[in-house]
Amino acid sequence: MHHPAITAERSPAPATALSHAAGPDLTDTAFNTGLGVSVSARSFEVIRRNGAVVAFNPDKIAVALTKAFLAVEGHQGATSARIRDVVGELTATVVNALTRRLPGGGTVHIEDIQDQVELALMRSGSHDVARAYVLYREKRAAERAAQAAAAPASDAPVLHVVDGDIRRPLDRAALLATVREACAGLADVSADTVLEHALHNLYDGVPVVAVRQSLVLAARTLIEREPAYxxxxxxxxxxxxxxEVLGQPTAHGAMTAGYAEYFPRAIRRGIAAELLDPRLAEFDLEVxxxxxxADRDLQFDYLGLQTLYDRYFLHVDEQRIELPQTFFMRVAMGLALNEIDREARAIEFYNLLSSFDFMSSTPTLFNSGTRHSQLSSCYLTTVSDDLEGIYQSVKENALLQKYAGGLGNDWTPVRALGSRIKGTNGKSQGVIPFLKVVNDTAVAVNQGGKRKGAVCAYLESWHLDIEEFLELRKNTGDERRRTHDMNTANWIPDLFMQRVMNNQDWTLFSPSDVPDLHDKYGKAFAAAYTAYEARAERGEIKLFKRIPAVQLWRKMLTMLFETGHPWITFKDACNLRSPQQHVGTVHSSNLCTEITLNTSDTETAVCNLGSVNLPAHLVQVDGQWTLDQAKLKRTIRTAMRLLDNVVDINFYATPKARNANVRHRPVGLGIMGFSNCLQAMGLPYASDEAVVFADRSMEAVCYHAYWASTDLAEERGRYSSFTGSLWDQGILPLDSLQLLEDARGGFVEVDRGATQDWEALRQRIAQVGMRNSNCVAIAPTAxxxxxxxxxxxxxxxxxNLYVKSNLSGEFTVVNDALVRDLKALGLWDEVMVADLKYFDGSLAPIDRIPAELKARYATAFEIDPVWLIEAAARRQKWIDQAQSLNLYVAVASGKKLDEIYKLAWTRGLKTTYYLRTLGATAMEKTGAPIDRTAVPAAPAEPKFCAIDNPDCEACQ
Incomplete structure (x- = not known):
């Protein structure tokens, strides 16, 4: 949420001027504010500094904030009115942050509330008020410390915990032992420090559940200082x-036996609760x-485990019945249901997932082994040009979204505004009104509360409704013709880009007048399109519009900058390089622009996703970093088998989806952790060496993926539409670059170098075929x-330091590789933490950091997007589908956007994803002198889209 910044025109008031604005007692009784914030006293309580527990009262926060603003800005009428509005938003922000962290209720210390107030002030841009607030808190803390030092010494009070009906003294020694076990094997962490922070949040009579929770919260507050926490x-x-799951505390050392004993019970309990597929009981559960x-439980960071707990573990009556390793085995069993040696394959899949060498996408993790095994991530549909077809597509969207599918809809066939409707002799309202229905359907079908439905609408650039389509995400205009909850994308033919390059005109048509353009691409499209232009010139086509191509291109880029939509995707690159062009046309990509599969009125394209952990396959040989090819081959061989199994196990909400997936058997193997690899290797993202690594790493992944598909074809048979495909013709993805260049007559500038034995793979395909029409796609892995x-x-x-928000709450994320390097240089200290907070995780403004380190850990907006495109182009030459490529532009201009998107086209990219730009306040801040008295909490991650929004991580 972006709050209007309030900037003082005069110097901040001294800390004493705040009086009791930040008063130590922000709570007394439950209160429903007039700000739209309502909190139940029964679910949320606050620990005061004297140990007393009182009901939470958000009105106290509003009062404190108001006094803080007035102390800095004065009491002028206009100022006071503005302050009232901002305070309302900030209060809601603070309350939401606290309740998100403790969604089930609980207790929070007064200092934690004040930390959130401080964070909200900094996020809103109210830096002067935040500075005064910080100074006041420091002054009051010093006063309390002085009072405590002057007071006579006394024994610490005895705290009691309540466990059901039993009240007993708090066993501090046992707590310390628990924390020490959690710290075992980790450097630079202190069990005593964690316990000290935890005791700070306890009170007499605290429930035992809250004691365990306080340990977690205490450790997480230390993460910004030391990532190992x-x-x-x-x-x-x-x-x-x-x-919660086992019914009693269990030390980690006892979990090998504990897992073996509990796992059969967990599966049977899940089946009895009608959550799990009864066929899981047919496995040898003891084996x-x-x-x-059990030791794989120790791999998790806090964000990862909390995410699994909140969203993935199965529960009965809100009580979890899964632990991490039982979860991964349940998923593996669901993927091995049709295997001959099911136990061996389940263990193989389990080892792949639980070791983190590879991870299936969210729908697979959600639903594998359950009674609703909708495991696929992406669905692509084409909407037909009739009322029945349109509403059938809306219905199919709802059915596919119900079980966690992300959708890409091709709307190009639907006739434009003003086109004649033969049945009624009336005129069409065009595409836009129907997209509003699609938007509202996505909001209504929210996947059982797990995450919002998510859909992207695609429209070709010659469609007569394209100009209004570009404006769908604007915040002004007729709300009936706006779609604020739906993504949009341009489906751009090469001829349009050539017209832009040559400064020529472009003609817009209704598809009802030019029906064959939808299925044509390359030279065939260009010939048909120019013929229709000639017909329009002769008056044979009445409904059309001619505009300069550059004018439409500029509007595309303007809307992309202003609203983040529609995305830029390229029709001809997707089709001319598609292995499946012999059986249809790629009419759109998916929600996240990495899937490029054929669709029609009889086929809904489906793709099953999963991603290789690239850093897990990085090794040093003779001092040089390289990929472990043998391990990578093993990982991908198992991963491709797992993904291929999804095709047969998957629950299909529509017959068109089943038919397409069984016929073509596409999968989407991707990668994650690319930046982690570069940091381990000491390479800046903005470097030739990083581009080469993108090339070589993707070549290896694709080579092993395609080879694994031939192995599956040899064992299980080739996919049914293999004959006539580019695979069948001996044309591999690298070779298809020439097809694109030939069709364009140039405009393809990509390095063609290779290191793997592609001729051997070509011969292998000729011998046994391919099991999967498509094998590789790089998803966002959000x-x-x-x-x-x-x-x-x-x-x-x-x-390098920020607060990430998702459905599980807010999490401090620190770049541990950076911390490791700073420690080696003796630069990691409290001042460095403060500097990173102030400069939003950027190293650039921090003078004492060496230039080499600044380059290596440059953040997204500090990297010229040209480097992102160059690396993506090297990957794209190997990939048979596409990649989710976000572009970050710190200082956007029409010229810059024109350059980078033309570069993406000439580098042969099939698609791009979000354009992400930096706000003016953030840009100003990077050049500001640091004032260490105004250090904020960790900066927040911005919300760009459904993927990053805490309410919906739509793709993975």
């Missing part, structure tokens, strides 16, 4: 989960239970990278 937090959370590796603890997909590092 993320693992401490995860292990303490794991202790709580074990109590599988003994295969669980959630599964959190689970594994990696940077997402191929993304550059967003910030």
């Amino acid at each position: 993320s693992k401490v937090s995860a292990r303490l959370l794991l202790d709580s989960i074990r109590v 599988l239970g003994r295969a669980l590796v 959630t599964i990278s959190n689970i594994v603890g990696l940077s997402a997909s191929i993304e550059p590092e967003y910030q």
